[in-house]
Amino acid sequence: MYTLKLRDFDATMSGGLYITHRNPDLANLFKEGYEAEYYLTVEEAAKKIKYYLxxxxxxxEIGINAYNKAREKYTWESRLKVVFDFIRS
Incomplete structure (x- = not known):
């Protein structure tokens, strides 16, 4: 079972590379290999960590891409704007 967690957004808003388990919901928000990295196995995680080191x-580059996307779309302000715009319509 996977869920979105606050750390998913804390990590991306920090500007660092975020490597985490392959969560389908998170993968819909952050493109793999461009804004985040995902893994299914320990071996896959180790391989990706080695590559990025x-x-x-x-x-x-990936950290900056994630930061830009998170700041644009996933701040409380931007999310609440979507909600209030929906309510007004």
């Missing part, structure tokens, strides 16, 4: 520019 060896590729700091890619690590930084």
């Amino acid at each position: 060896e590729n700091p520019a890619k690590t930084e």
Whole structure:
């Protein structure tokens, strides 16, 4: 069972690379390999961690992409705006 957690957004808003288990709901919000990284097995996680440790520019790029997406779409202010706009319509 997977759920979205506050840390999913804390991590992406920090500007760092977020590597977490493959949660389908989270994958709908943050594109794999562009805004976050996901894994199913320990072996897959280890392989991805090794890759990103060896590729700091890619690590930084994904962190920045996640930060920009999270700041644009997933702040309390932006989410509440969507709700209030829906109520007004």
